[in-house]
Amino acid sequence: MGNRNYGHPCFGKDAASKIGRIHLPVAKACNIKCNYCDRNISCMNENHPGACLEVLTPEQALERYKRYASSDSRLKIVGISGPGDPLFNPETFKTFELIKSYDKGAIFCISTNGLLLEDRIEDLLKSNVRFVTVTVNAVNFEVAKEIYEFALYDEVLYFGEDAAKLLVEKQQKGIEKACKAGLVVKVNTVLIPDINQDHIEEIAKTVKALGVSVMNIMPLRPYAKFSHLKRPSCDAVNNIRKRCESIIDQISHCNQCRSDAIGMLMI
Numbered sequence: 001m002g003n004r005n006y007g008h009p010c011f012g013k014d015a016a017s018k019i020g021r022i023h024l025p026v027a028k029a030c031n032i033k034c035n036y037c038d039r040n041i042s043c044m045n046e047n048h049p050g051a052c053l054e055v056l057t058p059e060q061a062l063e064r065y066k067r068y069a070s071s072d073s074r075l076k077i078v079g080i081s082g083p084g085d086p087l088f089n090p091e092t093f094k095t096f097e098l099i100k101s102y103d104k105g106a107i108f109c110i111s112t113n114g115l116l117l118e119d120r121i122e123d124l125l126k127s128n129v130r131f132v133t134v135t136v137n138a139v140n141f142e143v144a145k146e147i148y149e150f151a152l153y154d155e156v157l158y159f160g161e162d163a164a165k166l167l168v169e170k171q172q173k174g175i176e177k178a179c180k181a182g183l184v185v186k187v188n189t190v191l192i193p194d195i196n197q198d199h200i201e202e203i204a205k206t207v208k209a210l211g212v213s214v215m216n217i218m219p220l221r222p223y224a225k226f227s228h229l230k231r232p233s234c235d236a237v238n239n240i241r242k243r244c245e246s247i248i249d250q251i252s253h254c255n256q257c258r259s260d261a262i263g264m265l266m267i
């Protein structure tokens, strides 16, 4: 399960104790609303995607990178994962540009909701991004409409079924294009009890067919509109991972890291 070494600690367990990553929280805004997301919680004790202590400017992000990269040679991966959506924020590309000029050896990755992925592939390639993670919680709009409140695309705000249809279609087109362009793509799927738990194998089959390398099924952290739901047990997550591992490579060492996480995933 998830032992292939892609050269990225979040994509395979083998790399997790050898290669470190630094998440630079420069992407403030988000273009969708997931019903489990609360980006207002940001203290140091919170550990979940979207949490960060402060949003940095690209220049501040470069300074942070310089400080940590010079003190730990294992820190090779520079990721932008939030607190909003990296592709919706021009600061993402500005940050990559600054770090690329400073360190030609830095390896870049992003974590995105996928709404803008199809539109930004060329920009990602120009920025030397090699790894992309897309959060895919549904591959049909009937399930997706329970998970997302709205989506903003091309200055138009979509709600309910329209938002769900748009996001599902854009994610799949973007993933296919990213894989064809040679990017290594991982899919994160949040296991949401009563909402997508019976849909996850279908997600695994769909993304595998689009060219995705590896899947990361994560238990819901119940915030915001989904705060009434229960966090799935380890057994529930492992059972679903087992069912999906014959379809697509699974990882099991994800820490659901913050947008400003730094260091090694495993010691």
Ligand code: SF4
Pocket: 030, 031, 032, 033, 034, 037, 038, 039, 050, 082, 083, 084, 085, 112, 113
């Ligand atoms: S894509 Fe990420 S940051 Fe945006 S609403 Fe969803 S969980 Fe929050």
